Amino acid sequence: MAETEHRPTNFVRQIIDKDLQSGLHNSIKTRFPPEPNGFLHIGHAKSICLNFGLANDYQGTCNLRFDDTNPEKENIDYVNAIKADVNWLGFTWDGDERYSSDYFEQLYGYALELIDKGLAYVDFSTQEQMREMRGTLKEPGTNSPYRDTPIAENHKLFEAMRAGEYKEGECCLRAKIDMTSPFMCMRDPVLYRIKFAHHHQTGDQWCIYPMYDFTHCISDALEHITHSLCTLEFQDNRRLYDWVIENISAPAVPRQYEFSRLNLEYTVLSKRKLIQLVDEHHVAGWDDPRMPTIAGLKRRGYTPASIREFCLRIGVTKMDNLVEMGMLEACIRDDLNVNAPRAMAVLDPIKVVIENYPVDQSETLVAPNHPNDESKGNREISFSREVWIEADDFREQANKKFKRLVLGKEVRLRNSYVIKAERFEQDQDGKVTTVYCSYDAETLGKDPADGRKVKGVIHWVDAASGVPAQINLYDRLFNVPNPAGAEDFVSTINPNSLQVVNGIVEASLTNAETGVAYQFERTGYFCADPDSSAEQLIFNRTVGLRDTWGRTEGA
RNA sequence: UGGGGUAUAGCCAAGUUGGUAAGGCAGCGGGUUUUGAUCCCGCGAUUCGUUGGUUCGAGUCCAGCUACCCCAGCCA
Numbered sequence: 001m002a003e004t005e006h007r008p009t010n011f012v013r014q015i016i017d018k019d020l021q022s023g024l025h026n027s028i029k030t031r032f033p034p035e036p037n038g039f040l041h042i043g044h045a046k047s048i049c050l051n052f053g054l055a056n057d058y059q060g061t062c063n064l065r066f067d068d069t070n071p072e073k074e075n076i077d078y079v080n081a082i083k084a085d086v087n088w089l090g091f092t093w094d095g096d097e098r099y100s101s102d103y104f105e106q107l108y109g110y111a112l113e114l115i116d117k118g119l120a121y122v123d124f125s126t127q128e129q130m131r132e133m134r135g136t137l138k139e140p141g142t143n144s145p146y147r148d149t150p151i152a153e154n155h156k157l158f159e160a161m162r163a164g165e166y167k168e169g170e171c172c173l174r175a176k177i178d179m180t181s182p183f184m185c186m187r188d189p190v191l192y193r194i195k196f197a198h199h200h201q202t203g204d205q206w207c208i209y210p211m212y213d214f215t216h217c218i219s220d221a222l223e224h225i226t227h228s229l230c231t232l233e234f235q236d237n238r239r240l241y242d243w244v245i246e247n248i249s250a251p252a253v254p255r256q257y258e259f260s261r262l263n264l265e266y267t268v269l270s271k272r273k274l275i276q277l278v279d280e281h282h283v284a285g286w287d288d289p290r291m292p293t294i295a296g297l298k299r300r301g302y303t304p305a306s307i308r309e310f311c312l313r314i315g316v317t318k319m320d321n322l323v324e325m326g327m328l329e330a331c332i333r334d335d336l337n338v339n340a341p342r343a344m345a346v347l348d349p350i351k352v353v354i355e356n357y358p359v360d361q362s363e364t365l366v367a368p369n370h371p372n373d374e375s376k377g378n379r380e381i382s383f384s385r386e387v388w389i390e391a392d393d394f395r396e397q398a399n400k401k402f403k404r405l406v407l408g409k410e411v412r413l414r415n416s417y418v419i420k421a422e423r424f425e426q427d428q429d430g431k432v433t434t435v436y437c438s439y440d441a442e443t444l445g446k447d448p449a450d451g452r453k454v455k456g457v458i459h460w461v462d463a464a465s466g467v468p469a470q471i472n473l474y475d476r477l478f479n480v481p482n483p484a485g486a487e488d489f490v491s492t493i494n495p496n497s498l499q500v501v502n503g504i505v506e507a508s509l510t511n512a513e514t515g516v517a518y519q520f521e522r523t524g525y526f527c528a529d530p531d532s533s534a535e536q537l538i539f540n541r542t543v544g545l546r547d548t549w550g551r552t553e554g555a
Numbered sequence: 556u557g558g559g560g561u562a563u564a565g566c567c568a569a570g571u572u573g574g575u576a577a578g579g580c581a582g583c584g585g586g587u588u589u590u591g592a593u594c595c596c597g598c599g600a601u602u603c604g605u606u607g608g609u610u611c612g613a614g615u616c617c618a619g620c621u622a623c624c625c626c627a628g629c630c631a
Contacts, residue, residue, distance in 0.1 A: 008569070008578080035631055070630060127629060134627055138557045141627085172629050182558035184627050193629035212631050236559055236626050260561085260624090271631090313579060315568050317561090320624055324566045327580050337593060344590095372593065403591065412589050447589090457589045521590045549591035 007057060010316040012050070012257055016058060016227060028060035028226045032086065032093070033100075033216070035067045036078035036200075039286040039293045040085045042307065042328070043262040043269040049311035050259070051229060052091040063223055064093035068101050069215050071199035079200065081286070085294040090304045100215050101201040103222055107210045108162065110218055110248045111173060111191060115154045119247055120191060121146055122157035124171045133179070134187050140180035141187045147176060161194060164207045168194045173208075177243060185240050189213055217241040220254035228254045231261040232318060262314065263322045266476035267292045268484050282493055283477070289529075289540050290477045290497050300474065301517055301527040301542030303339075306332040322482060329543045336517050336525045336542070341369040341376055344414065344459045345505040345520040345539070347471055349388035351434040351463065354419060357385045362464060365444070367415040379508050383416055386463035388504045390523075393458040394421065394435050403456035405435065411456040414521060418443040418454050459521045466504040469537035472529065473499040505537065517542065 007013070019025045030051040034044060055062035064086060068074050083097060100107075114120035123146045125133065135141030149157070158173055160166065173192035181187055191214040196207050217240075220228045228241075238256045245253055262269060268277075269292055277283050277291070287295035297307065310331040314323055344367075362384035370376035393404040393411075405411040410420045419437040426432045442449055475497045483489040505520075512518065512528040519525050524544035531538055 009571095010568090014571070033631095037631085067631070073630075123629095130629080131627075136557085136627055139627095140557090169629070174629095184558085187627080190629050195629085209629095211629075216631085230631095232560070233625055234631090239559090258560085265566085313567070315579095317568075319561055319568090321567065324580070327567065330580055333592090342590080371588085371590070401591095414589060416589090418589095445589090454589085456591090459590075519590085519592085522592075523590090524592095545590075545592050547591075552591090 007053070007312065008315060010259075011318070012054065012227070012229060012259065012316055015257060016054065019226070020058070025226045028054065028058050029062070029094075029224055030055050030060065030227055030229065031063040031065050031098075031220065031223060031225050033065045033067045033219075033230075034082050035070070035074060036076075036082060037070070037073040038078060038271040038275055039081055039295055041269050041271075041274060041291075041293045042264060042297065042310075043292075045089060045294060045307050046262045046311050046314065046316075047229070047231075048086060048089055048091060049308055050316055052093075053308075053311075054227070055094075060226075061094035062091070063095070063098055063225070065098040065100065065219060065223070066201075067212065067216065067219075068099050068199070068201060069209050069212060071195065071197040071209065074200060076200045081295065088298060088304055089294065089307060098219075098223065099201050100210075100219050101199060103215070103219055104202060104206055104210070106222065107215060107218055108208075110244075111158065111210070111214070112155065113248050114175065114191070115158055115173075116151060117247065118151055118176065120158075120173055120175050121149050121154045122161065122171050123147075123174045123188075127169065130190075134184070135179070137184070143179050144174070144188065147188070158192075161192065161208050162206075164196070166194055168196060170194065175214075175240075175243070177240075183236050183239050185213065185236050186243070189240060213237055213240045214244060217244045217254065217256070218248065218250070220256075221245060221250040221252045224252045225254045228256045230256060230258055232258045232320075233261075234258055258318065259316045260318050260320055263320070263482070263484070264292060264328065265322055265325050265481045266478050266483070267325075268478070268489060270484060273484065273489060276490070277477075280490070282490065289472065290474050298515070299530065300540055301336075301515070301525060302328075302332050303335050303517070306335040309335070325476065332525070332543055333546065336519060338373070340517040340519045340525055341379075342367075342371065342521050343379075343506055343509055343518045344381070344461055345469070345471070345503055345509070345523065345526070346388045346390050346459065346461050346466075347473075347501050347503040347520075347523060348391040349461075349504050350391045350394065350432055352387050352389050352419070352460070353434060353436050354385050354387070354439045355422070355436055356438045359385055361385070362462070365416055381415065381506055381508065382462045382465045384462055384464045387413070387460045388463055388466060389413075389435070389458055389460045391432065394424070394432055396424070396432075404458050405437075405456065410440075410452070410454045411458055412443075412454050414457050414459045416444065416460070417441065418448060459523070461504045461506050463504075465507040467507055467510055467537060469503050469505045469509070469539055470534070471501045471503045471526070472538065472540045473501060474541060475499070503539075505539070509537065509539075512537070512539075519545075 032051045052062045174188045289300035417439045419439045424435040483492045514530045525542040526539040529538040
């Protein structure tokens with residue numbers, strides 16, 4: 001798809017333009033810094049597109065850095081999934097992926113530097129004591145009794161922490177800043193804590209791990225990141241970011257800028273909540289097609305280009321937002337409308353028997369793969385005496401607004417003949433099972449010679465060659481626009497977010513490649529599910545077609 | 556008077572030396588159409604959270620007010 005030619009401007013670009021013009025920087029370097037404690041989601045895609053997009057547009061580079069300072073929550077599977085997702089989105093990071101843990105030794109050295117400057121101390125207060133001494137939002141905190149431990153002793157104490165001489169929670173390293181600061185994060189923040197945990201990158205090498213605020217800014221400096229972009233909740237932390245950089249022998253001075261995180265209607269985008277959905281089996285896994293994860297969107301049938309386009313359209317600002325799902329759907333429809341070959345599939349089949357068509361005859365028809373793009377070629381579809389049509393496409397009686405098959409009336413079978421409904425059969429519940437029709441043999445590829453107008457066109461699948469398929473129809477995962485705002489977001493889960501249907505697809509779809517999109521004419525965009533253990537074809541509906549009829553009809 | 560942020564159409568979002576409100580999504584009309592799809596054409600803010608002020612002129616400058624978001628993890 002043709003992505004928007006020139007990127008819309010935003011405040012980050014303006015800052016970069018200024019920094020380039022003023023000569024502050026000759027080129028830019030950004031980074032995408034996920035913690036490997038879960039799968040990436042569409043919100044991360046916003047950050048990825050921003051960081052990698054900026055690097056591309058300004059001919060700079062972008063690093064992929066795993067912010068792996070909390071081994072208890074992280075693992076290598078997430079690292080691998082994240083790398084795959086970033087690549088799948090179409091981005092390439094500069095050199096090898098980095099890890100904050102690559103810098104543990106240097107970070108340790110900077111911590112020692114702060115200690116030696118009298119700007120950090122080892123605190124043996126309990127967590128509860130620290131909380132009490134921190135004060136509140138409106139009241140200043142009070143100094144720790146360990147705050148004035150002599151420098152030399154702090155130096156030894158910290159070395160002892162590293163050597164494993166203290167238990168978890170027994171002590172921690174804190175920056176000596178200002179317990180009365182209006183910024184809570186400046187009230188002597190913890191820099192290092194003790195964790196006897198195995199780390200996916202450094203193994204058992206360390207028993208002390210640096211905190212985010214100490215690690216991130218230094219990692220940025222070590223990588224010579226020029227513009228460090230993060231989300232709004234880190235605005236206060238910027239004071240600490242700058243404090244650390246100013247007080248150590250930093251090799252560079254990176255700057256942090258914050259933008260608002262993405263909120264999408266009818267889903268949740270917080271790692272904690274997504275983990276809960278997976279752990280409590282509200283969904284089948286991280287790549288469940290209903291999940292807003294990159295892996296889920298991929299399995300659902302979203303393309304990398306459509307997600308990039310979405311990120312372009314939503315923009316980058318500091319305003320809180322809640323983007324409509326329709327925005328995302330418009331992006332994938334725009335992509336698939338021009339790129340997806342058409343095919344026919346019936347989701348809720350009823351039989352049509354064409355009584356004046358020879359019993360043992362069948363013929364091969366040619367159908368274009370795309371109505372507006374001849375270059376996509378044609379395919380062959382078979383036609384015979386019995387075909388399946390959509391149950392919704394037949395009514396015993398209806399007004400002229402209903403442009404489908406009605407008893408005694410004609411309708412065009414897409415890419416085929418005009419048929420007329422003569423009579424029908426239904427089961428004991430009143431559901432129509434079979435419609436007996438006649439066909440006009442002179443209407444293949446042309447209108448009736450006598451000038452009869454046949455307005456309706458419906459899709460169908462040849463009964464003799466059609467293939468049964470499981471079709472997964474997805475709906476929003478939650479019943480409310482902003483589940484994150486609910487008291488209990490789990491209670492707002494939509495119990496009908498997945499509807500499994502047994503349909504019939506045209507024979508050409510038998511070998512549909514996993515993940516490759518098709519438009520099933522008149523019903524939507526679908527792609528084959530990767531589930532290889534399944535015994536039959538499985539198609540996932542990515543998104544339906546825009547449906548103005550369904551709207552008026554339903555109303 | 557804790558501090559940090561944000562307020563432009565239903566949603567997203569341009570608007571940067573003050574000069575008379577881009578664009579996209581959604582919606583609504585109309586046209587084309589063997590997908591009620593696509594495509595094409597047309598329609599939306601006398602108004603920029605609010606109240607005042609400065610000015611010939613303010614979304615853009617100033618002051619006050621209001622609403623919403625974030626911060627009291629040895630999480631990120």
